[in-house]
Amino acid sequence: MxxxxxxxxxxxxxxxxxxxxxxxxxxxxxxxxxxxxxxxxxxxxxxxxTPAHLRQAIATHLGESEAYGHEQGLEEAREAIVAQQLARGAQGVDAEHVFVGNGVSELIDISLRALLQPGDEVLLPSPDYPLWSAATILNDGSPRYYRCLAENGHLPDPDEIDALVGPRTRALVLINPNNPTGAVYPKALLERIVEVARRHNLLLLCDEIYDEILYDGTPFQPLAAVAGDHPCVSFGGLSKVHRACGYRVGWMSLTGTKARIAEYRDALQLLAALRLCANVTAQWAVRPALLDTPTIGxxxxxxxxxxxxxxxxxxxxxxxxxxxxxxxxxxxxxxxxxxxxxxxxxxxxxxxxxxxxxxxxxxxxxxxxxxxxxxxxxxxxxxxxxxxxxxxxxxxxxxxxxxxx
Ligand code: PLP
Known part of the structure; x- marks a missing residue:
C-alpha cells in the first residue's frame, strides 16, 4: 500500500x-x-x-461559557478592544469590525485566507515571525521579503518596499514591536510605509502582539492611527503583554473607509463562522486585561x-x-x-x-x-x-x- x-x-x-x-x-x-x-x-x-484579575474574571464567568459564542467574539471583549483602539487614535472602529480568535495565530491564517487568490503576493519582513510566511504559502500566496537589516537598526526601508510591489501584490505585513529583532517602528517611518500602501492599494496587516512591551521609554505608534481611512488590520492578544499564552486569545480589528473594507469584512465573518467561535471561557479575560490598570510596566x-x-x-x-x-x-x-x-x-x-x-x-x-x-x-x-x-x-x-x- x-x-x-x-x-x-x-x-x-x-x-x-x-x-x-x-x-x-x-x-x-x-x-x-x-x-x-x-x-x-x-x-x-x-x-x-497571568495577572490575578484576569484569572478571576474567567472563574467568575465559567458558568456562562458553555454555549458556542458569537463567531466574532464576546460582545464584552469586542467592546473593550474597540475602546482600546479608539483611545489609541484608530478611526471609526466598532464591534462589527473586531474578531476575537484562538490566539493571533488563528487570525493570521484567517486574515490571509479571506484575502488571497492563487499567485497573489504578500510583502513580509525578513526576518519575520515565520507563521506569517507559512500562512501566506498555505493560502496559495507568495511571500516577497523586504529587509530589516541590523545596520539599519532592523527597520524597513520604505523605498525598498515600494520597489518590491508588483501587479499581484495585495498586502503588506508589519510586525511592530518586532519578533525576532525587538525593533519598534517610529511614527515617521510608519507614515512613509502607509504612503506606499496607499499608492499601491495594499491592505496593511499589522501584528502588534507586543504593543505594550517597551523599554527605555521607546514610544509605540499603533499603525491604525497612522493609516486613518486606509484599510488596515491590527492584531493584538493576551499571550505576551498579559502573560496568558495558554488562554489562546487574540484579536484583530479592521479599520478604513467602510465601503472599501465591507466585502473583506464579510469574508472574515464567514471564515470566523465556519470555525464557530473562539474559546469562550478565556475571552472573559479580555475586558479586564484592556480596561483595568496594565501590569506589564x-x-x-x-x-x-x-x-x-x-x-x-x-x-x-x-x-x-x-x-x-x-x-x-x-x-x-x-x-x-x-x-x-x-x-x-x-x-x-x-x-x-x-x-x-x-x-x-x-x-x-x-x-x-x-x-x-x-x-x-x-x-x-x-x-x-x-x-x-x-x-x-x-x-x-x-x-x-x-x-x-
Ligand atoms: N505574532 C507574533 C509576532 C508572535 O511572536 C506570536 C507568538 O510568538 C504570535 C503572533 C502568536 O500569538 P498567539 O499566542 O496569540 O497565537
Whole structure:
C-alpha cells in the first residue's frame, strides 16, 4: 500500500521555533541532560504569571461559557478592544469590525485566507515571525521579503518596499514591536510605509502582539492611527503583554473607509463562522486585561525582570569579543549576531546545534525567520537574569572553540 502523502504546500513551510532542534533538546532532557531553553516566547514557562484579575474574571464567568459564542467574539471583549483602539487614535472602529480568535495565530491564517487568490503576493519582513510566511504559502500566496537589516537598526526601508510591489501584490505585513529583532517602528517611518500602501492599494496587516512591551521609554505608534481611512488590520492578544499564552486569545480589528473594507469584512465573518467561535471561557479575560490598570510596566521598567534581562543581554554582548546586537526597543527577544571580523565563516544552524550538544543551551538560528545567510541567533529575554548570564558564558565558550579551529 502506498503511504499517506501530506499536502505539497508543506514542503515550503517551516516553524523551527518548535522544530528539529527543539525535538533534539527534548530527547536530551529525556536522557537526563538539563537544557537552558531560550527558544519559545512563552512567559508561563519561565515563572511569569497571568495577572490575578484576569484569572478571576474567567472563574467568575465559567458558568456562562458553555454555549458556542458569537463567531466574532464576546460582545464584552469586542467592546473593550474597540475602546482600546479608539483611545489609541484608530478611526471609526466598532464591534462589527473586531474578531476575537484562538490566539493571533488563528487570525493570521484567517486574515490571509479571506484575502488571497492563487499567485497573489504578500510583502513580509525578513526576518519575520515565520507563521506569517507559512500562512501566506498555505493560502496559495507568495511571500516577497523586504529587509530589516541590523545596520539599519532592523527597520524597513520604505523605498525598498515600494520597489518590491508588483501587479499581484495585495498586502503588506508589519510586525511592530518586532519578533525576532525587538525593533519598534517610529511614527515617521510608519507614515512613509502607509504612503506606499496607499499608492499601491495594499491592505496593511499589522501584528502588534507586543504593543505594550517597551523599554527605555521607546514610544509605540499603533499603525491604525497612522493609516486613518486606509484599510488596515491590527492584531493584538493576551499571550505576551498579559502573560496568558495558554488562554489562546487574540484579536484583530479592521479599520478604513467602510465601503472599501465591507466585502473583506464579510469574508472574515464567514471564515470566523465556519470555525464557530473562539474559546469562550478565556475571552472573559479580555475586558479586564484592556480596561483595568496594565501590569506589564512592572516588568519592563528598571528593576523589572524583563528590563534586567535585557540589560544583562546588552552588557554581555558588549563584553563579548564575538557578538554584536541592536538593543531591542520592545518585545521579549534579542537578536544578536556573530561578527564577521571575529569568525569569518559562520553557519547559524550549525552553531545552534553545537551550542545545544556541547553546552546544553537552545536558541533559534536567524535563518528560521526567513533571513537568508544569517549570522543571527534569537534568544528570549524570559529566563531568570542569572540564567541568561550563564547562557552567554556558554555561548562564548563555543565561539572561542570555533574561532580557534
Ligand atoms: N505574532 C507574533 C509576532 C508572535 O511572536 C506570536 C507568538 O510568538 C504570535 C503572533 C502568536 O500569538 P498567539 O499566542 O496569540 O497565537
Amino acid at each position: 502506498s503511504s499517506i502523502k501530506p499536502s505539497a504546500h508543506l514542503a515550503e513551510v517551516r516553524y523551527e521555533i518548535r522544530g528539529a532542534l527543539t525535538r533534539r533538546a527534548r530527547d536530551m532532557e529525556a536522557a537526563g541532560r538539563p537544557i537552558i531553553k531560550l527558544n519559545i516566547g512563552n512567559p508561563g514557562r519561565y515563572g511569569f504569571t 512592572e516588568l519592563t521598567t528598571p528593576g523589572g525582570r524583563l528590563h534586567e534581562a535585557r540589560r544583562i543581554v546588552l552588557d554581555h554582548v558588549a563584553a563579548s569579543p564575538y557578538l554584536d546586537v541592536v538593543a531591542p526597543g520592545g518585545a521579549i527577544y534579542a537578536f544578536p549576531w556573530v561578527r564577521a571580523d571575529a569568525i569569518a565563516h559562520f553557519d547559524d544552524t550549525a552553531f545552534a546545534l553545537r551550542l545545544l550538544d556541547e553546552e546544553e543551551v537552545l536558541v533559534v538560528p536567524g535563518t528560521s525567520f526567513n533571513l537568508p545567510a544569517s549570522r543571527h541567533l534569537r534568544l528570549t529575554l524570559l529566563p531568570e537574569p542569572a540564567q541568561l548570564a550563564e547562557v552567554f558564558t556558554r555561548m562564548d565558550r563555543v565561539l572561542a572553540r570555533m574561532a580557534a579551529e
